[in-house]
Amino acid sequence: MRLGVNIDHVATVRQARRTFEPSPVFAALIAQQAGADQITLHLREDRRHIQDRDLELIRELVKIPVNLEMAPTEEMRSIALRVRPDRVTLVPERREEITTEGGLDVVSLKDRLKEFVKPLKEASIEISLFVDPVEDQIKASAEVGADAVEIHTGTYANLWNDHRFQEAEEELRNIEKAGRLARDLGLRVYAGHGLTYHNVKGILKLSHIIEELNIGHSIVANAVIFGFERAVREMLALIKGGRT
Numbered sequence: 001m002r003l004g005v006n007i008d009h010v011a012t013v014r015q016a017r018r019t020f021e022p023s024p025v026f027a028a029l030i031a032q033q034a035g036a037d038q039i040t041l042h043l044r045e046d047r048r049h050i051q052d053r054d055l056e057l058i059r060e061l062v063k064i065p066v067n068l069e070m071a072p073t074e075e076m077r078s079i080a081l082r083v084r085p086d087r088v089t090l091v092p093e094r095r096e097e098i099t100t101e102g103g104l105d106v107v108s109l110k111d112r113l114k115e116f117v118k119p120l121k122e123a124s125i126e127i128s129l130f131v132d133p134v135e136d137q138i139k140a141s142a143e144v145g146a147d148a149v150e151i152h153t154g155t156y157a158n159l160w161n162d163h164r165f166q167e168a169e170e171e172l173r174n175i176e177k178a179g180r181l182a183r184d185l186g187l188r189v190y191a192g193h194g195l196t197y198h199n200v201k202g203i204l205k206l207s208h209i210i211e212e213l214n215i216g217h218s219i220v221a222n223a224v225i226f227g228f229e230r231a232v233r234e235m236l237a238l239i240k241g242g243r244t
């Protein structure tokens, strides 16, 4: 499976102070250096983390594929057509949510999405739709003309994190079934949301169906913890002249 590293939450820390650090652009370059297959970022309408300039710089500097998650709005489409990411992943967006809370309702939005994706496809941008592992949503995604679906793993992840392993296993079966259907309909199959160093193990059992995972929060969370000691030591060295 390929790994897309989502660097949104590096920007969340920066935006907490509206300062220049930590830079998601720097994080994207380090992820590339570490062997990531793709950089994923979500330009939200409220610009709560990633800013337009981050996207432009990442597009310019990063050499691995760039996957732009965005709501299906006119504003976002014109940004995508200007910046030209390798892939656009359409996600639902509500301002009050903490994070993307479910898949896009492709069934209800089918006619609108069909028109929405046309100019993006003409610009050779791959179209992926972030959907729940539900048969109708997968079928509608194929009808819209998407190239791929990213299956929402949030429900699975939450069940696993709550130690409801049996239900998590059932959700895994839903993901497998939805993934198989998507593949049979000619769609590429990706997955993501809420995956951690622990719960990802279940998803890895579906490597015969899922080509790629997009993971963000857990990687950034672990980066903070594992890099923290070094960061404190370096500040101590500066302040105490190396005498820690």
Ligand code: PXP
Pocket (backbone or CB within 6 Å): 006, 008, 042, 069, 089, 091, 099, 100, 130, 150, 191, 192, 193, 194, 195, 214, 215, 216, 217, 218
């Ligand atoms: N995939 C999609 C479509 C998302 O919206 C997100 C969150 O921005 C992710 C993957 C990554 O989720 P997480 O940060 O929970 O790993």
